[in-house]
Amino acid sequence: MNTLLKQWEHIFKLDPAKEITDEDLEKICESGTDAIIVGGTDNITLDSVLDLLSRIRRYTVPCILEISSMDAITPGFDYYYIPMVLNSKEKKWMMDMQHQAIKDYVDMMEFSEIFFEGYCILNEDAKAFTYTNSYLPDEEDVIAYAYMVDKVFHLPIFYLEYSGRYGDPALVAKVKAQLQHATLFYGGGIETAAQAKEMKQNADVIVVGNSVYTNMKQALQTVSAVKE
Ligand SMILES: CC(C)=CCC/C(C)=C/CC/C(C)=C/CC/C(C)=C/CC/C(C)=C/CC/C(C)=C/CC/C(C)=C/COP(=O)(O)OP(=O)(O)O
Ligand SMILES: O=P(O)(O)OC[C@@H](O)CO
C-alpha cells in the first residue's frame, strides 16, 4: 500500500483532449493540490498525453496517468491508475482489457507504482457511463460493490464517479462506512468550495475535473476548502 494514498485529500484531473493555457496550468500545479491525474474517456492520444505530461513536469506535483486506452500508455508518470468498472454490463471493462494489458506489459509493470481502481459510475449522462455500457446501480448495489472492492478484491481505491454531475453526499457517507482498507475517491460536479468541503467530509480524496475548464477561480478554491 502506498502511504501517500492515505495522506492525499485533493486531486485535479486534467483531460489531455482539452486545452489549458500555461498560465492556468501553473495555477493548478502550484495550487497545493496533492496530485494531478491525467485522464479522460475519449479522444485520448499518445501525443496529447505526452504533451500534457511534459508541461506538468515543470512542477513538483505528483503526476498520475489514469489509463483509459491502450494507445496512450507511456513511461514517465509517477503513478498509474487502472480503472475497473464494476457496474459495466460488459466483462471487458472490469476484467478483459486489464487482463490483456497485463499480458502485453507485464515485463514493464512496476507494481509499487500501479493502482487498480474499482469504479462505480453513477451518472447516466457521463461519457464514461455510456462508453462502458454501464447500468445504474441502486444503493444496495453500490454498497455491495464497495464490499467487494474492500474485502473480496482488496483493491486500493474505490472510486465513486459522478463525472459531470454533483452526487449524493449521503451515499458517499454510507460507502465510506463500508470501507476498512480501500481509499474512497469521490469525483463529479464539484464546482465550489462548499461542495468540496461537503464531499470531503466522507470521501478520503475528492477529484475536481471539469470546473478547471469552466471556472478556474472556483476550481482553485476547492483546494483550500479541503485543506483548512
Ligand atoms: C510503458 C510503461 C512504462 C507502462 C507502464 C506499465 C503499465 C501501467 C501498464 C498498464 C497495464 C494495464 C492493466 C492497463 C489497462 C488498460 C486499459 C485500457 C484498461 C481499461 C480502462 C477502462 C475501464 C476504461 C474505460 C473508461 C474509463 C472508466 C475511464 C476512466 C476515466 C474517467 C471516468 C474519465 C471521465 O470521463 P467522462 O467525464 O465521462 O468523460 P470526459 O472527461 O472525457 O468528458
Ligand atoms: O469532471 P468532474 O465532474 O469534476 O469529475 C471529476 C472526475 O471524477 C472525472 O473522472
Ligand SMILES: [Mg+2]
Ligand atoms: Mg470529464
